[in-house]
Amino acid sequence: MGLLSFCLLSLLAIAGVDAAQLSLQSPRFTISSGDASQLRSEPISLKQRPEPLKLAPTDVLKLSFQVVEKDGEKGVQPHQTFLRFFDAVSGEEGIQPVRVSSSGKAKFELNMAKPPGSIPPTTAENPLNVSLLLGSFEHSPARYELFDLFLPASQSAPPHELEHTFHPQPLIHHTFRPEQKVPPRIISAAGAILVLAPWVVLVGFLAHIKPSVPQLLSINIFPFIATLGASEALLFWYWVDLKLGDVLLYGGVLALFTAAAGKKALATKGDLRVGRK
DSSP states (O other), rough: HHHHHHHHHHHHHHHHTTTTTTEEEEEEEEEEEETOEEEEEOOOOSOOSOOOOOTTOOOOOOOHHHHETTTTTOOOOOOOEEEEEEEETTEEEEEEOOOOTTTTTEEEEEEESSHHHHHHHHSSOOOOEEEEEOOOOSSSSSEEEEEEEEEOOOOOOOTTTGGGSSEEEEEEEOOOOOOOOOOHHHHHHHHHHHHHHHHHHHHHHHHHHHOOOOTTTTTTTHHHHHHHHHHHHHHHHHTTOOOOOHHHHHHHHHHHHHHHHHHHHHHTTTHHHHHHO
C-alpha cells in the first residue's frame, strides 16, 4: 500500500505541475461514545498536530473538512481523496477513500463497532499516523498530516473451517507388495512334467496305433485333439493374464466341447486300429 500511495502522488504531481495547490478549510474531528455522548471535539491545525486521539471499542470518530484552492474560498472536488492510516512501527498501512461533494465538503466516520477493513492491524501501544491525500489533474497534489490515533488492539482473525488442511500433515509411508516368490526349479519342472504328461501319453498311443495323417485330420478325430490343445492354451493364458474366475468359466464351456469331441473320437477307435476310414 505504501507503493500505491507513492505512485498515486507521483502521477498526480506530474499532471499538476505549475497548478494551484489544494488546501483544507475548517478541518475538525469529533469523538463520541456508543451512547452518542460527545467526548472530544476540536479543530485540526495544519501546522501543529493535536494531542493523540484515542478511541474505545464503541467510540465513533467523525472527521469533516472542505477542500479549497489555497489562498482562496472556492470549494474544489478532487479527483481522488484518501485517508492514510500508517503504523510506523510495523510498517503496515491502510488506504480509505473519502467521498467529497462538488462543493469540496467531505465527512468521514470511523465507527469502532464496525471498523473498515482498510484499517491495518493495531496494538494498544502503537498509534496510527493519519494523513490526508488529495489528488487532482487540475491542481497540485497535497498531503496533510492530521493526527495520531490510538485504536483498540486488533483481535485475531477467526480460524477458517479448513485451516487445519494447510498445516503440515503426517508423512505418507507407502507399503509395497513384497516381490513375487518364485518356486524352486525342481518344483517348476515337476509341474511342467505333470502338465505335459497327458500329451506324452497321447503321443505314445498314437505311435502305437500309427494312424495316417488323413485319419488324424478327419472330422471325428481332429476336433478332440484341437480341444485338448485349446485347454493347454487356456492354462497358459491363465498363467500370463487371466484370473481364476475367468479360467473356470472358459474351462467349463471348453470341457463340454472336449467331452463331446472325445466321445466321438472314442467311437471311431476301431477304425483307427484296423486302419480304415
